[in-house]
Amino acid sequence: MDFKSAIFLLGAIGALGACATGDNDRNEPIRALLSADVLMLVSFDADGDLSVSAGEIDAGLTREFTRADVNRDGRLQPIEFQNWSNLVLGGSQLGPFRLDFDRNVDNAIMREEFNAEIRARVRDYDADESGALARNEFIRLVGQARPPAERRRPPTPAVGPGN
Numbered sequence: 001m002d003f004k005s006a007i008f009l010l011g012a013i014g015a016l017g018a019c020a021t022g023d024n025d026r027n028e029p030i031r032a033l034l035s036a037d038v039l040m041l042v043s044f045d046a047d048g049d050l051s052v053s054a055g056e057i058d059a060g061l062t063r064e065f066t067r068a069d070v071n072r073d074g075r076l077q078p079i080e081f082q083n084w085s086n087l088v089l090g091g092s093q094l095g096p097f098r099l100d101f102d103r104n105v106d107n108a109i110m111r112e113e114f115n116a117e118i119r120a121r122v123r124d125y126d127a128d129e130s131g132a133l134a135r136n137e138f139i140r141l142v143g144q145a146r147p148p149a150e151r152r153r154p155p156t157p158a159v160g161p162g163n
């Protein structure tokens, strides 16, 4: 999957949110949350089968660390992380943040730290623990606290032009 497709996903989720917000007050608004790491994880789907497999995650981790480590010293300096985050995560306003990766706070993100943080996020998304990420596992909805039966709308009575 390329970056355009990832941006399309973001747009689709935005449309979902807008649609729900435009609904009336009978239902709780449905809001979708998108984390910046999803942009990257979706881009790992190299064969475009809509599932990010364990192998694709391995390859993606290698590709992204290599992309970030511009000076090829095997460590991500703060400026390298900043540039990478801007490119791959769409900016630094959303996590994961540099200190999410740099657990020992030595101002360098080693390959092990990079992998550990991303893999922890993969496990967090992997709801069915299959080791692969399906598209629906990326979507987080909030505001759906009420059970489905209560959210069901009553059928709208048919109103003819003569009524």
Ligand SMILES: [Ca+2]
Binding pocket: 045, 046, 047, 048, 049, 050, 051, 052, 053, 056
């Ligand atoms: Ca795939």
Ligand SMILES: [Ca+2]
Binding pocket: 068, 069, 070, 071, 072, 073, 074, 075, 076, 077, 080
């Ligand atoms: Ca470096």
Ligand SMILES: [Ca+2]
Binding pocket: 101, 102, 103, 104, 105, 106, 107, 108, 109, 110, 113
């Ligand atoms: Ca470190």
